[in-house]
Amino acid sequence: MEFGGGGRDAGASSAAVRSLRSLSDANQRKFAAPCGACEGKGTYACRLCRGSATIEWSPLYDPVFVNPCLCPTCDGTRVQRCLNCLGKGYA
Ligand SMILES: [Zn+2]
Numbered sequence: 001m002e003f004g005g006g007g008r009d010a011g012a013s014s015a016a017v018r019s020l021r022s023l024s025d026a027n028q029r030k031f032a033a034p035c036g037a038c039e040g041k042g043t044y045a046c047r048l049c050r051g052s053a054t055i056e057w058s059p060l061y062d063p064v065f066v067n068p069c070l071c072p073t074c075d076g077t078r079v080q081r082c083l084n085c086l087g088k089g090y091a
């Protein structure tokens with residue numbers, strides 16, 4: 001399945017995965033650096049709701065009827081799993 005417009009990024013990341021898999025698990029852990037995207041925590045503040053746990057959603061694009069909705073990205077936890085390290089904390 002193709003991701004529209006993301007062809008180059010997908011190719012680059014799969015190449016990185018291949019080079020990581022060529023290392024043993026021990027070496028991978030030894031040389032793993034803390035993930036730069038989440039600073040090694042494995043999660044970061046939700047980018048959709050920016051940590052507010054809700055998003056303002058208006059079905060009619062009418063500023064009078066804006067409903068605060070539970071953020072679908074973080075389910076109200078205000079953090080989302082780091083997509084760079086997949087929650088492991090190191091890349
Ligand atoms: Zn959120």
Ligand SMILES: [Zn+2]
Nearest residue numbers: 035038082085
């Ligand atoms: Zn990370």
